[in-house]
Amino acid sequence: MKIEQKIVTSLWFDDNAEEAVAFYTSIFPDSRVLRVQNYTEAGPGTPGTVLSVAFVLAGQEFMAINGGPHFTFSEAISLAVKCADQAEIDRLWDALLAGGGREQQCGWLKDRFGLSWQVVPESLDGMLNNADTARAARVMRAVLSMVKLDVAAIQRAHDGG
Secondary structure (H helix, E strand, O other): OOOOOOOOEEEEEOOOHHHHHHHHHHHOOOOEEEEEEEOOOOOOOOOOOEEEEEEEEOOEEEEEEEOOOOOOOOOOOEEEEEEOOHHHHHHHHHHHHOOOOEEOHHHEEEOOOOOEEEEEEOOHHHHHOOOOHHHHHHHHHHHHOOOOOOHHHHHHHHHOO
8 A cells, every 4th residue: 555645754873773663653653663774884883683664653654763862752753543532542652661761741652662652632623722812821720730631631621621
């Protein structure tokens, strides 16, 4: 199956791209490895070791590169995951933290590879952009007070409770 996606996010790893891809594809449905490319004698890596892994994560194509220690992830970019309900938030939150991840504020976390994720309810964007600015402000205050997002508490804030 050919994926018709014009822009592909590339993730730079030191030397554990295959491990990271296996981790990510085990968490999200509709995920799989597309191809693995190895370094050749042309370098710069050791011939036969993994250069890159093309993969699909929840229906979107990504590229993971073993580029060495020159660059690391920062909070300047994150992958946002829109979840249908609290059960999905809880499942993904726990899965992404497994093996050494770190919780952060407002639904953000860093996984064990250092990649930042924001695990949010699908409804959050609409609530934050509500024409009723008082509702939107209550939602923002609620989100700012949380680490893992609580859908019921966000909805109560939106509804004025």
